[in-house]
Amino acid sequence: MPAECEKAGCHRMIFSSDIGIDLGTASVLVYVKGKGVVLNEPSVVAVDKQTGKILSVGESAQKMLGRTPGNIVAIRPMREGVISDYEMTERMIKEFIRKVMGFRLFKPNVVMCVPSIITEVEERAVIDAGTQAGAKRVFLVEEPLAAAIGAGIDIAQPNGNMIVDIGGGTTDIAVISLGGIVESTSIKIAGDKFDEAIIKFIRRKHNVLIGERTAEEIKMQIGCVYPRLEEVSMEIKGRCLMTGLPRTFTVTSTEVLEAFEEVTTSIVEAVHTVLERTPPELTGDISTNGIVMTGGGSLIWGFDKLIAAKTGIPTHVAEEAISCVAYGTGKCLDQLASMQDGTMNLSRRRQMMG
Structure with missing residues (x-):
């Protein structure tokens, strides 16, 4: 639910430059008030290990996954819905805010999404990351509520x-x-586990190693969790674990269904x-x-x-x-003050549940 973080000193006033951020494990969506969803990019940061300089963020950084030289590392700073690399998450959010807002004299207020079950430490990390990235105030909304609002419920x-x-x-x-x-x-x-399931299944059945991007392509193109009326297949490439050489082979939707079970x-x-x-x-x-x-x-x-x-x-x-969660955060920007009057913050709700 939309939640005012009292510990972070959040306030209720919302300005026209306010933004909503769906800070996801796989991708980040940014909603700008009055404009809608203006950014949808992967949650990936490419960094030069020697200098610590960020080389790219988002889509361009994702293309580097598994393909970087020794001095460059492509990082996914979000894992399983929470921040796993605080510094990289902060820098990623800052870059995305800069990309959608440009130069602004006033810092934006930001509504950010968190899983429905989140620890106070994880909650604090999201708030601090948003604040350090340039947000004036950070408000939290639980993802299921934002998703429901965005879906028109x-x-x-x-x-x-x-x-x-x-x-x-x-x-x-x-x-x-x-x-x-x-x-x-x-x-x-969730989605990452489906990718891992494909990688493990193909390694076990075909004795071939594939990467995360290939697994995601399989999931999106022929993946299914319910029997299809007609079987579909696709040709993929990987590294044979027996010979160490490249190998091309075919994967079917029935195999993916088994992998996802x-x-x-x-x-x-x-x-x-x-x-x-x-x-x-x-x-x-x-x-x-x-x-x-x-x-x-x-x-x-x-x-x-x-x-x-x-x-x-x-x-x-x-x-x-x-985009439902992102649209939900956007609608919260308009309704935040009125909705907060009838809701309690995440910490209080957690205390009552515990």
């Missing part, structure tokens, strides 16, 4: 809605009613767990309203069919699923 109504947001590092599942989260969970199983089972079980803890009245609402899926991971073929088959509840993927 009226969260203020006394009506149960379920969101399954599958990002790069975390899957956030929440039941929302009356502007707040009733039940939720956040698991560190363990990861998808974990996500489905998490959805079941949240439904089991949900009050029966809200469960009835969810049966009527259906489950809404957001995030890049939800675009893997058949995910909505899988959730619907396992839960018996109609499920659909939101329009512009990848």
Whole structure:
């Protein structure tokens, strides 16, 4: 939920230059008030190890992954939904803010997203990184709420809605009613785990090693979590572990379905767990309203069919699923002051839950 961080000295006033940031494990989306989503780039930073100088950020840095010389390293500073490299995250945010805002006399207020289950240390790291990167004040919003708002759900109504947001590092599942989260969970199983599953499967079955970018291409082009009506395949290249030489071979969607089985089972079980803890009245609402899926991971073929088959509840993927969280942060910029009046900050909610 939109949360004012009292410890960081956040205030409620919002200016026209305010921005919303979906700080994801795989990508960063930036929403500028009055302009919409103006940036969508990978969460990657390329750094010269000898000088510490940032060479590139975002899309250009991603192209360097696995292809850099010894003195250059391409870093993904976000892991499993939280900051793993504080300094690089701060510098990455600063570069993205500079890219979308240019030179401004006044620093922008920033709304940033965090997983629904986050420690105070992780929360503080996000706030500090945003502040050090040039934000005047940092506000936090829980990802499921931002995703629901971005998907067009009226969260203020006394009506149960379920969101399954599958990002790069975390899957956030929440039941929302009356502007707040009733039940939720956040698991560190999402897009990156699908990539890892493909790499492990191909290594085990074909005895070939492939990189992260190739695994992601397989996931996006022929990946599926539910049996396709017609099998599809693609030709990929990797390094044979027997000979050490390049090898070209074909991977099918049925193989990818098998590779994904363990990861998808974990996500489905998490959805079941949240439904089991949900009050029966809200469960009835969810049966009527259906489950809404957001995030890049939800675009893997058949995910909505899988959730619907396992839960018996109609499920659909939101329009512009990848951008829902960013649009949600943007709408929070307009509604933050009024929404905060009826909500409590993350720390207080965590104390009540614990």
